[in-house]
Amino acid sequence: MDSPTPASARISIIGAGPGGLTCARILQQHGIPVTVYDRDPEANSRNQGGSLDLHEEDGQLALREAGLLEEFFALARLEGQEMRQMDPAGRVLDHHLPDEGETVSPEIDRSQLRDLLLRSLVAGTVQWGRTLASVSGPADGPRTLMFTDGTAVEADLVIGADGAFSRVRTAVSPATPRYTGVSFLEAWFDDMEHAHPELSQLVGKGSAHIADGERGLFAQRNSGGHMRVYIMQRVPVDWIAANGLHPEDTEGIRGHLLGEYAAWSPQILRMITDNDGAYVDRPLFALPVPHTWEHSPSVALLGDAAHLMPPLGVGVNLAMLDASELALALVHSATIDDAVRSYEKSMLPRSAEMARMLEGGAEHLLSVHDSDAIELFGRAQP
Numbered sequence: 001m002d003s004p005t006p007a008s009a010r011i012s013i014i015g016a017g018p019g020g021l022t023c024a025r026i027l028q029q030h031g032i033p034v035t036v037y038d039r040d041p042e043a044n045s046r047n048q049g050g051s052l053d054l055h056e057e058d059g060q061l062a063l064r065e066a067g068l069l070e071e072f073f074a075l076a077r078l079e080g081q082e083m084r085q086m087d088p089a090g091r092v093l094d095h096h097l098p099d100e101g102e103t104v105s106p107e108i109d110r111s112q113l114r115d116l117l118l119r120s121l122v123a124g125t126v127q128w129g130r131t132l133a134s135v136s137g138p139a140d141g142p143r144t145l146m147f148t149d150g151t152a153v154e155a156d157l158v159i160g161a162d163g164a165f166s167r168v169r170t171a172v173s174p175a176t177p178r179y180t181g182v183s184f185l186e187a188w189f190d191d192m193e194h195a196h197p198e199l200s201q202l203v204g205k206g207s208a209h210i211a212d213g214e215r216g217l218f219a220q221r222n223s224g225g226h227m228r229v230y231i232m233q234r235v236p237v238d239w240i241a242a243n244g245l246h247p248e249d250t251e252g253i254r255g256h257l258l259g260e261y262a263a264w265s266p267q268i269l270r271m272i273t274d275n276d277g278a279y280v281d282r283p284l285f286a287l288p289v290p291h292t293w294e295h296s297p298s299v300a301l302l303g304d305a306a307h308l309m310p311p312l313g314v315g316v317n318l319a320m321l322d323a324s325e326l327a328l329a330l331v332h333s334a335t336i337d338d339a340v341r342s343y344e345k346s347m348l349p350r351s352a353e354m355a356r357m358l359e360g361g362a363e364h365l366l367s368v369h370d371s372d373a374i375e376l377f378g379r380a381q382p
Contacts, residue, residue, distance in 0.1 A: 003140070003297050003337035004156050006032050006330040012145060012155040014168050016040070016126050018052075018110075019303035019319030020161030021117035025066045026327035028122055036121075037147070039131035043118060044111075050186075050228040051080060051220055052113060052316050053105040060103075062320035065328070071116055072108065080107030080221060082206030088264040090202070107206070109223050110316075132162065135171040141298035141336075143171070157336045159300050159326065161319070164285055166305035173293040173301075177285035177308050182362035183239060184282040185231040185253070187275035192225050199270055203227065210268055215260060216366045217271050229271045230282075231257060232365050237283045250278045286310055289359045290352035295344060297337035300326055307351035310362040314354055322347055 011027065013020045016038035027034045040046060054060050054072065063069045081098035098104075118126065130147050135158055137143040142154045160168025164177050192200040199219070202208065207220040216232040236242055245252045257272050287308040293301075303319030326343045333339035 003335035006333065006336055006339060009156040009336050010142070010154060011035070011157045011159065011330075012037060012153065013159040013161055014038075014132050014145075014166075015161035015163060015305075016043075016114070016118070016128075017161060017163065017303070017319070018113055018117065018316050019323045020159070021114065021121065021126075022062050022066055022320045023159060023161065023302065023323035023327045024125055025068070025117055025120050026062075026324060027330060028125070029067060030327075030331045032327075032330060034125065035153075036126040037130040037132065037145070038126055038128055041129045043115075043126075043128065045128075047111075049110040051077075051107045051222045052110050053080070053107050054113075054320070055105050055317050056103065058321040059317040062324035065324045066117075066120065068116060068120055072113075073103070073106070075112050075116065076106035076108045077205075077221075077223060078102060078106045079205040080207075081105055082204050084204055084206075084208040086208060086210045086268070088210055088212050088261075088268060090265045090267045107221075112223065113316075132167045135168055135299070137298070139296045139298060143298050155298070157298055157300065157330075157340070159302065160305040161302050161323070163304045164308045166301065168299065169301055169305050172296050172299050173291070175288055175291050175293075177287055179237045180284040180286050180310055180360075180362040181234055182284050182310075182365065183233055183235050183237065184284060185233070185257075186280040186282055187229045187231060187271070188277055189227040189229065189274065190225065190276045192221070192227050195276075196227070196270075196274060198267065199227070199274065202267065210264075211366050212263075214366060217268065218365070219271055229275065231272060231279075233260065234363070234366060240281060247281055248278060253279055284310055284362050286359075286362075287355070289355040290348075291355070292348055292352070295341060297335075297340055300340050300343060302326055302347070306347065307355055309355050309358045310360075310365075312358050312362075312364075314358070318351065318354065322351075 011034045013036045016036050024034045024036050063072050083096040085094035086092050133146045133148045135143055141156050143158050146152050160166045189196050203219045210217045218230040221227050243256055302322035329339040329343040
């Protein structure tokens with residue numbers, strides 16, 4: 001089959017996260033039709049996660065290409081670039097305060113970024129409640145997308161923006177994410193200034209990191225007076241069940257954690273004991289390094305679907321840069337095949353280099369004072 005022109009092709013994006021939506025936005029700006037499919041029943045059906053920072057050299061670059069940079073800065077929190085490094089006794093080891101007007105990596109809630117991108121799309125672009133079951137068909141297309149509701153669509157290009165456990169990835173690669181040996185437990189805090197004033201003062205307006213070599217905590221302020229804490233441990237992936245607990249047993253998990261963090265100061269331990277609601281288990285996975293695949297003219301991967309790495313400050317930014325480069329390749333190429341080749345020529349070496357740099361990086365999050373890793377981690381979370 002001859003590869004179609006991008007303007008005449010049926011382009012399907014799987015996943016309505018920042019990467020998939022950025023790609024759709026830029027394509028639509030250039031008159032290329034696209035449909036996005038997402039498994040969520042609707043846009044606000046679940047919590048979208050914590051705060052993200054967007055870097056000048058990638059995330060912000062993509063938003064500029066999407067024509068949304070000014071709207072981003074209207075929502076972004078420049079003060080969120082503050083970063084504190086402490087020891088388990090609560091002593092401040094390092095403290096970064098952003099300069100006045102600094103825009104290197106301002107923070108924005110993931111839900112705010114998603115809403116910004118969704119508002120920019122043509123009505124009906126995203127089809128909600130469409131969970132992809134499989135991708136079939138010849139490598140040169142067209143591909144058949146089967147959804148769990150029994151429906152199917154054909155596409156000349158399938159863009160996998162569907163995250164760590166991508167269904168689109170299986171069409172071109174047998175690789176599966178592997179557990180890194182480090183797990184996060186996410187805790188939420190609401191109304192920081194009134195309900196948690198001591199923690200608010202301890203963390204400041206941005207983020208704080210504490211570690212003792214075996215375990216750690218990372219606290220990050222979100223908008224609207226909220227905060228999230230990531231309790232970081234080197235544990236088996238099934239550590240909750242292995243300790244006779246279950247994810248809904250908040251008090252049981254809290255008691256276990258207090259035993260693990262017993263030597264830490266009572267002030268710091270409030271990040272474990274004073275959370276509002278249940279914990280969320282988030283084990284860290286990564287793809288093999290490097291992750292490559294045989295070129296297919298009908299499938300492209302971006303973000304975590306292409307290069308899942310430890311959360312050391314690159315995830316959403318690389319996904320949005322991928323999205324921008326792929327969309328622009330489609331805009332400026334004669335055929336879909338040419339566009340995918342052009343995109344992969346730059347994306348694959350870039351992601352491989354970054355993955356090598358971050359390989360095993362989850363361990364650094366537990367280091368007492370690994371400033372390089374903490375600077376990266378302070379710039380994006382899961």
